[in-house]
Amino acid sequence: xxxxxxxxxxxxTIKDVTRTIRENKLxxxxxxxxxxxxxxxxxxxxxxxxxxxxxxxxxxxxxxxxASAFNRTFxxxxxxxxxQLSSIGVRMIGSDQNERLARDYLVRSLLEIRAKANxxxxxxxxxxxxxxxxDTDFLGGLKNxxxxxxxxxxxxxxxxxxxxxxxxxxxxxxxxxxxxxxxAGDDLSQVGVMLALAELFxxxxxxxxxxxxxxxxxxxxxxxxxxHGFISNNSPITYVTPGEEAGNFPNWADSVKAVVxxxxxxxxxxxxxxRTTSKSSSLVEAYKLATAYPRGNVVADEIFRSKIFPxxxxxxxxxxxxxxxxxxxxxxxxxxxxxxxxxxxxRLPPPSPPRE
Ligand SMILES: [Zn+2]
Numbered sequence: 001x002x003x004x005x006x007x008x009x010x011x012x013t014i015k016d017v018t019r020t021i022r023e024n025k026l027x028x029x030x031x032x033x034x035x036x037x038x039x040x041x042x043x044x045x046x047x048x049x050x051x052x053x054x055x056x057x058x059x060x061x062x063x064x065x066x067a068s069a070f071n072r073t074f075x076x077x078x079x080x081x082x083x084q085l086s087s088i089g090v091r092m093i094g095s096d097q098n099e100r101l102a103r104d105y106l107v108r109s110l111l112e113i114r115a116k117a118n119x120x121x122x123x124x125x126x127x128x129x130x131x132x133x134x135d136t137d138f139l140g141g142l143k144n145x146x147x148x149x150x151x152x153x154x155x156x157x158x159x160x161x162x163x164x165x166x167x168x169x170x171x172x173x174x175x176x177x178x179x180x181x182x183x184a185g186d187d188l189s190q191v192g193v194m195l196a197l198a199e200l201f202x203x204x205x206x207x208x209x210x211x212x213x214x215x216x217x218x219x220x221x222x223x224x225x226x227x228h229g230f231i232s233n234n235s236p237i238t239y240v241t242p243g244e245e246a247g248n249f250p251n252w253a254d255s256v257k258a259v260v261x262x263x264x265x266x267x268x269x270x271x272x273x274x275r276t277t278s279k280s281s282s283l284v285e286a287y288k289l290a291t292a293y294p295r296g297n298v299v300a301d302e303i304f305r306s307k308i309f310p311x312x313x314x315x316x317x318x319x320x321x322x323x324x325x326x327x328x329x330x331x332x333x334x335x336x337x338x339x340x341x342x343x344x345x346x347r348l349p350p351p352s353p354p355r356e
Pocket of ligand 1 (some may be wrong): 187
């Protein structure tokens with residue numbers, strides 16, 4: 001009985017071990033299939049995004065004789081500003097190139113644009129030296145303290161209308177660079193577009209109901225300092241155009257209702273709407289309506305949220321410290337030159353704003 005008992009116990013133990021091995025094999029097989037499924041899902045998503053981008057890029061405006069006069073002029077003006085600013089050299093925060101030369105070029109250009117304004121709009125040009133501090137959760141948590149970073153501002157508003165200056169759309173780009181690059185793509189390409197847009201708005205015949213504020217910020221690469229300085233309203237702005245200030249609305253930041261952040265993590269292709277910080281779809285709808293060739297992709301937003309890509313933009317600062325909804329519109333192609341010496345003028349494709 002005892003021997004038999006021992007035998008049957010041993011047999012049961014062998015059975016248990018065999019069962020466990022079989023179960024482990026099954027688990028391991030199912031774990032392998034889960035991984036395989038995830039890899040396949042990821043690869044097919046990447047492939048789909050790549051193909052979608054390729055197909056959409058077919059519509060890139062290339063300039064040349066087929067381009068309309070308007071597009072040629074807009075493109076030439078944008079490119080001229082990019083050339084001039086790029087010739088200043090690397091523009092790191094605190095450098096003379098950034099704090100004086102680039103700032104002075106922008107102010108000069110905006111004053112020249114202002115001189116062309118038709119009578120229906122008020123054009124104000126201002127600068128800001130701003131200081132402050134703030135915390136972000138970027139890379140596990142960063143404390144930022146800054147002093148005297150530079151902003152150049154232009155507000156274009158209709159002379160008529162009670163709400164013309166109390167409701168403004170903010171357009172933002174940055175003219176500073178990271179180490180060792182002239183930043184022709186990041187972010188001069190967008191600075192050039194904004195300057196050309198300013199000229200279009202002050203000389204065009206289009207009707208404006210609300211103000212447009214153009215913020216050329218001089219400290220994005222060192223963790224979005226200048227954007228924070230503007231939106232937290234912690235330093236006064238200095239008008240370059242005295243006598244024209246809109247006395248009722250001296251705090252420009254308070255009037256901002258939405259922001260379009262123009263960025264680049266590459267230098268070419270078509271601009272891509274990568275994310276919005278609005279809780280509703282209203283901004284996406286407005287973008288779709290106002291854009292001749294809208295182009296957006298939720299994958300970019302997912303990448304930002306997952307924190308796989310260690311990057312952030314001024315848009316988060318406007319959201320977190322100004323409670324302002326907005327969208328990131330970014331150049332993403334030719335990313336190999338991003339934050340590198342290769343981000344230079346001769347690698348920048350012809351400007352391509354296909355808007356009529
Ligand atoms: Zn940038």
